[in-house]
Amino acid sequence: MADDQRLAPGLYLVGTPIGNLEDITLRALRVLKSVNRIACEDTRQTQKLLNHYGIATPTTSCHEHNETEKTPEFIEQLQAGASIAVVSDAGMPGISDPGMTLARAAIEAGIAVYPIPGANAALSALVASGLSASSFLYVGFLAAKSGARRAELEALAERVREGEILTLVFYEAPHRILETLEDVAKVWGSECRVAVARELTKLHEEFLRGTVSEVRSNLASRDRVRGEITLLVEAKPLTGDQVGISTSLKERVAALQKSEGLDEMAALKRAARERGISKSEAYREMQRERSRR
Numbered sequence: 001m002a003d004d005q006r007l008a009p010g011l012y013l014v015g016t017p018i019g020n021l022e023d024i025t026l027r028a029l030r031v032l033k034s035v036n037r038i039a040c041e042d043t044r045q046t047q048k049l050l051n052h053y054g055i056a057t058p059t060t061s062c063h064e065h066n067e068t069e070k071t072p073e074f075i076e077q078l079q080a081g082a083s084i085a086v087v088s089d090a091g092m093p094g095i096s097d098p099g100m101t102l103a104r105a106a107i108e109a110g111i112a113v114y115p116i117p118g119a120n121a122a123l124s125a126l127v128a129s130g131l132s133a134s135s136f137l138y139v140g141f142l143a144a145k146s147g148a149r150r151a152e153l154e155a156l157a158e159r160v161r162e163g164e165i166l167t168l169v170f171y172e173a174p175h176r177i178l179e180t181l182e183d184v185a186k187v188w189g190s191e192c193r194v195a196v197a198r199e200l201t202k203l204h205e206e207f208l209r210g211t212v213s214e215v216r217s218n219l220a221s222r223d224r225v226r227g228e229i230t231l232l233v234e235a236k237p238l239t240g241d242q243v244g245i246s247t248s249l250k251e252r253v254a255a256l257q258k259s260e261g262l263d264e265m266a267a268l269k270r271a272a273r274e275r276g277i278s279k280s281e282a283y284r285e286m287q288r289e290r291s292r293r
Contacts, residue, residue, distance in 0.1 A: 007034045008114075009081045011074075011106045013099060015118015018090040019201035021052055023119045029053055031116050035083040039074065041098050045089045062086065067101045074102055078111045091120050096140040096171055122169045125197035125230035129167070130209050132234070136167040146179060147285075150275070153187045160235045168233040174198075174225040181216040184233055186275070188212070193234040199227035249275075249282060250289045 012031050017023040032038060033055050039062035040046040046059055062070055074084055086093045086102060093099030106113050126133050139156070143149040160166050172180050177196065184192060190213040198206045204227065208215045212233075219225050249271055256267035272282035 007031065007083045008112065009078065009083050010112035010114055011078060011103060012083065012085040012114045012116055013093050013103060014085045014087050014116040015092045015120065016046070016049060016087050016090060017201070018119045018121050018124070019199065019205075021049065023201055024049070024053075025116070025118060028116050028118055029055070031085055032057060032087075035085040036077075037082070038085045038087060039070075039102070041088045041093075046087055057085075062098055062102065064098050067098045071102050071105045075105055075109050075111070078106060079109065085116075092118060095120060095122065095138075119201065121171070121197070121200050121228070121230050124200050125195070125232060126167065126169055128207060129195035129197065129232045131167045131193065131195055131232050132165055133167065135164065136169055138169045141171050142180060144173075144176065146183065147277070147281075149180065150183050150186070153183055157187050157235065157238055160237050162237050164237065166235045168235050170231040170233070172229045172231050174227060174229055177225055177229055177231065178216060178220055180231065181212050181219070185212045185216070188233070188235060188238070192236075195232040197230040197232070198225075200230065202227075248289055249286045253286065 012035060014028050014031055015025070016028070032050065032053075035057060038046065038050075038057050038059045040059050041061075041063050043059045043061050049055075050057065050059070060070075062074075078084060086099045088094075088097035088099060091097065094103060103113055122138050126136060137156070137159075139152075142152050156168060170180070181194070181196075184194065190211060192212045193210070194212045194215050196208040196215055196219070198204075198208070208218055210218075249268075252271045253264060253267040256262050256270055257264060260267075262270065268282055268286065269279050272279045275282065277285075
């Protein structure tokens with residue numbers, strides 16, 4: 001990007017505050033003032049920021065439901081020499097927010113794409129979590145349904161190599177955080193270290209650090225859990241007694257039959273108990289696994 005006040009044509013991915021309006025860079029403010037238009041996840045939300053800083057740049061919507069549809073229009077304007085900023089409601093566009101579809105299309109069209117760094121909940125939570133920041137994996141949102149969420153966590157557990165500690169970073173809804181922490185405990189054990197960062201940079205910012213059992217107990221004691229949440233999990237290689245829930249159900253049943261001489265139904269019952277699901281649910285899951293062969 002040119003150093004003078006006139007922006008070069010192109011697409012600008014602009015980081016915006018995740019709570020505290022002071023957490024925006026001087027460069028980001030200059031870009032938002034200078035572009036031809038701003039593509040917003042929610043124009044009403046962005047307008048609060050623009051009004052606060054006296055920015056009158058025209059805005060248009062660009063959210064998960066219309067980004068694909070509106071991308072050709074934006075590309076046509078960019079090819080004609082326009083400068084367009086993309087912002088999400090909070091943080092960096094494209095990080096569990098709209099923006100990447102347009103960015104990829106711009107790159108494919110040979111249009112310059114400029115990242116304008118700013119606040120990000122995942123990184124802010126990570127550096128203040130007390131967990132390792134030397135090796136981490138940003139996952140974003142887990143599945144809403146318990147079975148699918150558990151499967152995702154088990155798949156992540158299988159990615160942690162022997163001797164490695166990997167910090168996993170998730171975004172989670174407040175009404176699901178207790179269930180998710182319960183699933184984390186079932187995969188890595190109740191002593192797994194976690195951190196919950198709530199309402200980052202806002203008035204009621206809070207960090208809860210400790211074992212998953214301790215953090216869950218703290219949150220469960222409250223009348224209600226509120227606010228935007230970033231969850232960090234210290235993922236270590238699974239121990240022998242944990243491996244059973246990170247493998248496929250079919251593999252676990254076969255392993256129990258071989259190691260303990262159980263028949264299939266007895267092994268299935270044991271595997272279901274390890275996963276915290278009913279025997280009938282485990283049976284249906286194993287049938288699905290077999291049908292995918």
